[in-house]
Every structure is written in C-alpha cells, then in structure tokens.
Amino acid sequence: MSGEAIEVRGLTKRYGDDTAVAGVDLTVHRGEVFSFLGPNGAGKSTTVEILEGFRRRDGGSVRVLGEDPGTAGRVWRSRIGVVWQQETQVPALPVRDLVRHFAGYYPESHDPDEVVERVGLAEKAKALPSSLSGGQRRRLDVALGIVGRPELLFLDEPTTGFDPQARRDFWSLVRELADGGTSIVLTTHYLEEAEELADRVCVIARGRVRALGDPATLGGRASARATVHWTVEGRRRETVTDEPARVVGELSACFDGEVPGLSVHRPTLEETYLELIGQDGGAEAAGRSTV
Amino acid sequence: MSTDTAPAPGPAPSGPGHARRLPGALRIGLSRGRVEIRSFSREWESLVFTFSLPALILVLFASVFDGMFDMGMPAVDHYLPGMIAMGLMSVSFQLLGTGIAGERENGGLRRLRGTPMPPSAYFIGKTVLVAFLSFGQTVLLLGVAVLGFGARLPSDAGSWATLAWVLLLGTVSCALLGIAVSSLARSAQAASAVVVVPFLVLQFTSGVFVPVVALPDWVVDAAGLFPLLWMAQGIRAGFFPEEMAALEPGGSWDLPQVALALGTWCVVGLVLTLVTFRWKTRRDG
Numbered sequence: 213m214s215g216e217a218i219e220v221r222g223l224t225k226r227y228g229d230d231t232a233v234a235g236v237d238l239t240v241h242r243g244e245v246f247s248f249l250g251p252n253g254a255g256k257s258t259t260v261e262i263l264e265g266f267r268r269r270d271g272g273s274v275r276v277l278g279e280d281p282g283t284a285g286r287v288w289r290s291r292i293g294v295v296w297q298q299e300t301q302v303p304a305l306p307v308r309d310l311v312r313h314f315a316g317y318y319p320e321s322h323d324p325d326e327v328v329e330r331v332g333l334a335e336k337a338k339a340l341p342s343s344l345s346g347g348q349r350r351r352l353d354v355a356l357g358i359v360g361r362p363e364l365l366f367l368d369e370p371t372t373g374f375d376p377q378a379r380r381d382f383w384s385l386v387r388e389l390a391d392g393g394t395s396i397v398l399t400t401h402y403l404e405e406a407e408e409l410a411d412r413v414c415v416i417a418r419g420r421v422r423a424l425g426d427p428a429t430l431g432g433r434a435s436a437r438a439t440v441h442w443t444v445e446g447r448r449r450e451t452v453t454d455e456p457a458r459v460v461g462e463l464s465a466c467f468d469g470e471v472p473g474l475s476v477h478r479p480t481l482e483e484t485y486l487e488l489i490g491q492d493g494g495a496e497a498a499g500r501s502t503v
Numbered sequence: 504m505s506t507d508t509a510p511a512p513g514p515a516p517s518g519p520g521h522a523r524r525l526p527g528a529l530r531i532g533l534s535r536g537r538v539e540i541r542s543f544s545r546e547w548e549s550l551v552f553t554f555s556l557p558a559l560i561l562v563l564f565a566s567v568f569d570g571m572f573d574m575g576m577p578a579v580d581h582y583l584p585g586m587i588a589m590g591l592m593s594v595s596f597q598l599l600g601t602g603i604a605g606e607r608e609n610g611g612l613r614r615l616r617g618t619p620m621p622p623s624a625y626f627i628g629k630t631v632l633v634a635f636l637s638f639g640q641t642v643l644l645l646g647v648a649v650l651g652f653g654a655r656l657p658s659d660a661g662s663w664a665t666l667a668w669v670l671l672l673g674t675v676s677c678a679l680l681g682i683a684v685s686s687l688a689r690s691a692q693a694a695s696a697v698v699v700v701p702f703l704v705l706q707f708t709s710g711v712f713v714p715v716v717a718l719p720d721w722v723v724d725a726a727g728l729f730p731l732l733w734m735a736q737g738i739r740a741g742f743f744p745e746e747m748a749a750l751e752p753g754g755s756w757d758l759p760q761v762a763l764a765l766g767t768w769c770v771v772g773l774v775l776t777l778v779t780f781r782w783k784t785r786r787d788g
Binding site: 264265266286287289290292293294296298299300301302303304305309313314316317318319340356357360 | 524525526530531534535538539541542545546605606609610611613614616617618619620621783
C-alpha cells in the first residue's frame with residue numbers, strides 16, 4: 213500500500229447560491245484517525261459525503277485510496293466502510309443474519325460472528341433490529357460498516373445519543389480498529405471524543421478549514437497564554453501570562469509556601485474550538501491553519 | 504504501510520498482486536431476494552394489506568354476493584379473475600411503489616450505496632421478491648376459491664397458456680410502473696398517496712369489482728390507459744366460458760389488444776424506471 217488515504221485540493225460545493233464548501237485542502241494519512249469538527253451546516257457533512265462518493269463536487273481534486281470517489285467503482289467501494297449519520301433502515305432480519313448478508317457483498321469479509329462479537333452484540337445476535345436500543349442499533353451500523361474489512365472507515369457522528377459507558381466502549385472499539393491499521397475519518401460534535409481518539413482534527417466552519425492539527429496543540433492551544441488564579445484575603449485574583457511557572461514560583465515565594473486557591477488554566481479544546489468557529493476567531497485562525 | 508498480515512482486526516490486504524474478486528451481481532441479487540422475502544414476511548402490516556387483502560375480499564364477495572345478482576355463474580367464479588389481477592398488481596405496483604420510496608427516505612438505499620453491491624443486484628432481489636409473492640398470491644387465491652368455494656378452474660391447456668402470459672406481462676408491467684412511481688413521489692408518505700389512491704380508483708374502473716359492461720364508456724377508455732383493465736380482461740379470457748366474451752367492451756376477449764397494452768406498459772415502465780430511478784432523496788442533492 214502506498215500513497216495517502218485521502219488527498220483533497222481546492223474542494224468546492226454549492227447548493228444554488230449557497231456555497232457549502234469553499235475551497236478545502238486536506239490530507240489524511242494511512243492508518244490515522246482523522247476527525248472533522250464543526251458546527252451544523254459548516255460543510256463537514258457535505259465534505260465527508262463527497263469523500264464517500266455519495267455527493268458530487270463542483271470543483272477541486274479529490275483522491276480517496278488513490279481514486280476519484282465521483283467515478284470509482286465497486287472495487288473501491290469494497291475498500292471503504294461507511295457508518296451513516298442518520299439511522300438507516302435495515303431489513304427485518306436477526307442481527308447475525310444481517311451481518312452475514314452484508315458480508316456477502318465483499319470480496320474478503322470478516323467472519324460475521326466475530327464482527328457481531330466485537331461490536332458487543334453477541335447476546336443480541338438473534339434479535340431483530342427493531343428490538344435493539346439506540347446504542348445497540350448504532351453498534352449494528354458499525355458492524356455493517358466494518359464487516360467488509362475496509363481500509364478506510366467513515367464514522368459520521370457515531371456516538372450521538374450514547375450513554376457515557378456505551379461511548380467509552382465504542383471508543384475502545386475505534387482504537388482497536390485503528391491499531392489494526394484501518395484509517396478512520398470521524399465526524400463528531402463531541403470535543404472530548406475527538407481529543408480522545410483523533411491523531412489530528414480538522415475544524416471546518418463556513419465551508420473552510422479553520423485549523424488542522426494535533427488536538428493537543430490545535431490553534432496554538434499548547435503555547436497559548438495561561439491564566440493563573442489565586443486568592444488573597446478572600447478575593448480571587450488572576451493574571452494572564454506566557455510564563456505560568458515563573459508566576460507560580462513568585463507567588464509561592466510571596467506566600468512562603470502553599471498559595472491559596474491556586475490554579476493554572478490553559479484553553480481546553482472546547483474553548484479553542486469555540487474561538488476558531490467564532491466569526492472573528494475563525495478568520496484569524498484561518499491565517500495560521502497548518503494544512 | 505507494509506503488507507498487513509494481522510488477523511481479524513485489520514483491513515483486508517490490497518494493492519498490486521492482490522486482486523480482489525468481487526462476488527457476482529447474480530449471487531448478491533439472489534441473496535438479496537432471500538433477504539427481501541424474509542424481511543417482508545416479518546412485517547405483518549404488509550402481509551395483511553399487500554398480500555392477504557385480495558383473498559379476504561374474495562372470501563367476502565363469494566359468501567355475501569352469491570345468488571344476490573344474476574352473474575350467470577357462482578360469485579366466486581365471477582370475482583376470481585378480478586381478484587387475481589388486483590392481487591398481482593398489489594404485490595408488484597403497490598409493494599414496490601411504497602416500499603422503494605420508503606427505503607429511499609429512511610436510508611436503506613443510501614446504506615446500499617456505501618457498499619460494493621452492484622445496482623443490478625438490487626433489482627434482481629426485487630424481481631425475486633415480486634416473483635415469489637406473485638406466485639404465492641396466485642396460489643393463495645386459487646386455493647381459497649377452489650377449496651373454500653368450489654370454483655371452476657380452466658380445463659384446457661390453451662386457457663392456462665393465456666393465463667401464464669397475461670400474469671407474467673401484467674406483473675412485470677405493474678412492477679416497473681411501481682418502481683417509476685416511487686421515484687416520482689417526493690417522500691414516502693407522498694408515495695403511499697400516489698400509489699394507493701390511483702390503485703383503488705383503478706380497481707373500481709377496470710372491471711375488478713364492477714363489470715366493465717356496467718361502466719360508462721369514458722370510464723373504461725380512461726382505465727384502459729393503465730394495465731389493470733387489460734390484466735383483468737386477459738385473466739377472464741382464461742377462466743370464463745367463451746360465451747362470456749360478449750360482455751367485454753369489444754364483444755370479444757381481444758387478446759392481441761391485451762398483449763399490446765401490457766407489452767407497451769412493460770416498455771414504458773422500463774424506460775420510466777431507467778430515467779427516473781434515484782438512489783437519493785431530493786434533499787440529498
């Protein structure tokens with residue numbers, strides 16, 4: 213295998229007068245977990261659906277697993293897996309039979325029983341889809357998305373509506389797939405999900421890439437100015453600084469030991485994200501995006 | 504990345520020297536046919552409304568109307584051809600018209616587009632489903648009529664041959680028309696309106712419930728633009744004694760006209776299907 217999983221240059225898509233995607237450039241490497249973040253209507257779903265070969269683009273070049281998704285054929289489709297955003301209908305067949313049936317579409321599928329086991333539906337193998345809970349139903353979608361042994365898996369808001377435990381179980385499944393060498397494109401609304409799973413995140417707002425990089429350093433987050441808080445005579449004080457360690461040292465010397473109410477805060481991914489998608493923050497961030 | 508030899512969790516190895524052999528369209532299509540049949544048989548609404556309704560109506564008519572009007576034959580014999588025509592249109596036109604619109608709306612078709620399933624396999628699956636249900640529908644109606652009410656079946660090979668081609672052409676034309684209508688409707692709910700209402704109107708204007716001799720000419724002419732009237736007429740030709748032909752609009756069974764009308768609808772339905780079929784809803788752009 214060679215080349216990148218996904219290469220996008222100058223991608224545009226319009227709906228009537230409305231420009232949904234206004235020149236997106238990005239690259240997804242083989243074997244990485246790549247996450248799209250962005251508000252509703254920002255163009256991320258449109259971008260992902262173009263990559264999946266479901267929507268046509270108006271401009272730019274797109275290569276997914278070395279082919280143009282707009283014209284790629286069945287062999288290409290057998291190399292990708294898609295877990296759609298909306299709940300999609302499946303025939304009224306027991307879970308195991310459904311996974312077995314979809315496995316028959318692919319040249320080299322996983323063992324259907326193993327897939328049912330891995331997504332945690334072994335106890336529901338004989339249940340009908342209509343009897344599954346929301347989280348179980350989503351895991352069935354994932355089973356159908358991975359049974360064909362995809363090289364590249366698209367997960368579109370896979371954990372919406374999950375309880376915290378189900379979400380953590382799902383995360384470990386995604387990590388397992390990534391460790392096995394599957395490239396993963398994850399679209400999500402949950403910042404902690406992107407931070408937990410993604411090697412790189414791409415923030416899209418108003419049809420453009422606003423920032424792209426390691427979630428730990430996104431938008432200059434790691435080197436951003438820190439806020440140091442402490443308390444003097446019952447009143448909360450704070451200072452914003454580039455050198456939080458020096459400030460804490462000085463405070464410590466001043467108080468001769470422990471500093472009351474001490475905290476050092478750097479922007480969370482959520483704060484960075486909100487700044488990036490904001491009107492001004494977005495424009496500013498676009499200037500320093502690291503595509 | 505080097506060649507991936509990891510077991511279960513990894514993606515399938517690919518690239519040069521590792522040609523992927525895709526399963527054939529026919530194999531996937533037949534597998535889809537089995538799945539469609541199993542899935543259909545689990546949905547009691549479709550079992551009742553799409554599959555069993557004609558047999559229920561036949562039971563009602565054969566019991567209630569027998570001897571009430573002068574039909575020149577027992578009520579079961581009188582209504583059986585129309586019920587077969589209606590039953591076959593139900594498991595082809597109504598089933599596909601509402602079913603495919605539903606699959607398009609609720610993402611069933613979208614899911615399939617994300618897999619390497621060839622489009623032809625989808626239609627092979629639908630063909631298997633409609634063929635299975637048409638056969639079952641015919642057997643059910645004949646069984647109810649013969650075992651329950653002692654209906655008279657044709658005794659000569661010529662009549663059976665007529666029935667065979669009329670049932671085949673009628674079912675194919677209605678199935679294609681159903682697929683085309685599913686694409687014209689904006690949503691699944693709209694599809695059930697544009698399928699069920701015209702179908703009901705046709706049942707009353709095509710000689711299914713009311714004999715065509717009792718209908719005004721313009722009604723018969725209008726109904727004659729659609730396949731149901733011709734199906735019913737062709738099936739009557741197979742079941743009814745020869746002298747009943749006098750009650751048909753042209754005073755004869757007019758089988759060439761039946762063949763021409765149904766054959767034309769097969770061609771028109773196929774063209775409409777090819778031109779209008781969409782994997783996406785209109786919203787998906």
